[in-house]
Amino acid sequence: MENTISFADFPLKETLLTAIEDRGFENPTEIQQAAVPLLAENDVDFVGQAQTGTGKTAAFSLPLLNKIDGENKNIQALVLSPTRELANQICEEMRKFSIHERVRVMSVYGGTSIDNQVRNLKKLKPQVVIGTPGRVLDLLKRGILKLDSAKIGVLDEADEMLDMGFIDDVKEILSHLPEKKNTWMFSATMPPAILDLIKNYLNEPEVIKIKKKTLSNENITQKYYAVRPRYMNEAVCRVLDSLEDYYGIIFTRTKLDAKNLTDELNDRGFPTDSLHGDMDQRHRDITMKRFKQKTVKLLVCTDVAARGIDVDHLTHVINYGLPQDLESYVHRIGRTGRAGQKGIAISIVEPSEMYKLRQVERMTKAQILSEKLPSIELLKDAMVRRSISKFEDVITAVEGNKDDMDASFDVFKDEFEDLDADKLLKVMYTYIFKDSMEKLDETPVLDAQMRERGPKGNKKGGAFESNHIRFFVNVGREDGLTIKGLVNNISEVTNIEARKIKNVSLKDRFSFIEVPNHYEDKVMAVRDLMINDRNVKFEVSNEAGRGGSRGGGSRSGGRNFRGRRDGGRDGGRGESRGGSRGGSRGGNRGGGYGNREGRGNSRFGGNRSSGNSNGNRKSSYDHN
Structure with missing residues (x-):
């Protein structure tokens, strides 16, 4: 869909059109073109699928504000958001759009005093409330939030709320809304749990799906440095030392990483602030003000903490390790190289993350350049x-x-x-x-030693040195799991610290995890872990480049494998049918990156073969 219409063509109140003109907006995005006229003129349920950063906030804010009755002093609309940053951003956007009409809008969220929010709700009497699921549910249970007059409920970033474990809260909140209402949902992806939510809580919704854009940006130069894990902080410092100028965000996977790296950078003379979930709103606002004014030129934060941040003219985005969700990589680097400007995206990765880096390249259809740290x-x-x-x-x-x-x-x-x-x-x-x-x-050299690649892309003993082992797990989102829930369950039954369970990839019906190599036996010994009445099983995955000869002894008589997997790392061939695990683990495991065909019926998605290597691999499920 092309921008063939302007905002002035939308069927909106004059006050809204004036506010849009005041802000200099002219042409709506695709999701805005599709959603705003439809929602402004019709009382319908709605599902909009579009990537983050495509203008979804205005797509629901404008028609929502268009439907607000200024004479009605009750809450007429509720918007649910996965994070406080996004809730505040939505609230601010709605205030700007309604500046000529003064619709009363308020955000509520955790991490700050609920008593203050209770007082403000009673004093302001908002007509639109934007909030995070946990705080909204708390206010509902206390009888403070009255939704009897609400005629619109909006779920923004629904898939994020699912991943963060809010889906049950969302369902309960929706049950508090009047039966006669319209529910609008916006989501970047549509996993089964979201489809189930649509089926059970929306009434014959209008569905608009905006085709994904090319995930890469030609204005962004992408590069990576592979370093040994203990040198990650030092590597970031050396990269910054080599830059003449920078103004950027450094993304980490955990709050602890963000804090430790921020302390290190400040000690080394790089003025840096961090943004994390434990900060109260006043300190978050102070931090963002300092960063936007360039009092500090580096901001370290997690993906969750960064939601809702909109800062222009960033020269660099640095990934301190790759995110769990590969699409988050795209959202991260998309914060630089905007409005025709050039940007640089740098990833500092451990050798065990190299396979994920290759997946990012395939997904973005862009080359990520390998670099050596400055001499x-x-x-x-x-x-x-x-x-x-x-x-x-x-x-x-x-x-x-x-x-x-x-x-x-x-x-x-x-x-x-x-x-x-x-x-x-x-x-x-x-x-x-x-x-x-x-x-x-x-430590003159921090770069990890990469092993030589064999012909035609085959790897000799693996493309990199890895100190982690990757497991396939036979449970996923459809079993009611979140990333946090899966990690906590595994940590409890194996006594492996949760922070050591890395690179968790949660799919609909299965998952992947990584743990340090020396924990392999602990994971493989798990027999009695049950999640939602399902017996959890673990299988070593060849996805991370393991395989080949392991030199171990016989481990026969283990789990049953129906179906077959032909081939090995260099193309090999072999079979394992029902019964034993197939010879010794020291032999070829039928893993590898040969050609795949969907065959067989193994509950783990394909069987592990033993035997000689000289053919193609076939499996019932492509773990990748």
Whole structure:
């Protein structure tokens, strides 16, 4: 769909059209073109599927505000959002759109005083409430939030609410809305649980699906550095040391990573703030103000904490490890390279993440360039040049204020007046740079040693050194799981710390996890883990490049495998039919990256073969 109409063509109140014109908006996005006229003129349920960042907020805000009765002082619409940042962003957008009509809009969310929000609800008497599911449900149970007059319910980023474990709260909240209402849902993806929600809670909805755009951006240069895990922080510092200028966001997977990296960067002389879920709203606002004013030029945050942040002119986005959800990678890097500007996306990855990087390349249809970290010589040179620039500023300031020296300067001058210029410079150089130079010399090379690739893309013993093992798990979203729920269940039954269960990929009917290699036996020993009456099973996945000869002893008589998998890492051939696991684990495991065909009926999606390697692999389920 092309932008053949303007906002002025929309059937909206004059007050809304004036506000849109005031903000300089002219042409609506595809989802806005499809949704706004339909929702503004009709009382219908609605489902809009479109990527994040395509203008969904205005797509529901404009028709919602168009339907608000200014004379009715009750709550007429409820909007649910997965995070407080997004709730605040929606609230702010609605206030801007309704500036000429003064619709009363208020956001409610956790992480701040509920008593203050209760007082504000009673005082403001909002006509539109935007909130996170947990806080909205709390206010409903307390009898504070009255939805008897609500005629519209909006679910924004519905798939995110599912992933964050809010789906049951959402269902309960919807049950509090009047039977005669319209429900509008917006979501980037449509997993089975969301489809089930649509079926049971929406009434013959109008469905609009906006085709995905190309996920890559030609204005963004993508590159990565593969480093050993213990050097991740140092690698980020060295990348920043090599940049002449930057203004960017660094994404981490966890709040703890965000805090530790922020502390490290500040200690190393890179003014940095962090944004995380434990901060109250006042501190979040202060942090964002400092970042937008470029008082600090680096912001470290998690994907959840970053939702709702809209900052222009970012030069860099840095991934401190890849996100669990590969589409989050696209959302991350899309924050730079906007409005025709050039941007750089840098990923600092562990060797075990290389397979995910290749998946990102396939998904974005863009090459991510492999880079080596800057050499010690280059880093030292850059360090000195930055200091020279700062000294030049100091020298200029001193020359302009010759008479402002304190009398104590004479004592300093008398003490060192016998030093010649060369010796004085050496003293300054040693004093300023000694510690930094020594730190660089301690670990001159941080890059992980990548192994040589074999012909035609086959990998000799794996494309990289990996200290993690990847498992296929036979449960997923359809079993009522969230990422957090899966990790907590596995952690409890195996006694493996939750933070050590990494790269969790939650699919509809199955999942993948990674744990350090030495925990393999612990995971494989699990026999009695039940989730929603389903016995959870684990299977070593070849997706991460494992396989080949392991040199182990016999492990026969294990689980049954029906179906067959032909082939091995270099194309091999073999079969395992019902019964044993097929020979020793030290032999070829029929894994690998050969051609796949859907055959067989293994509950794990294909059988593990043993035997010689010389054919194609066939399995009943493509784990990738």
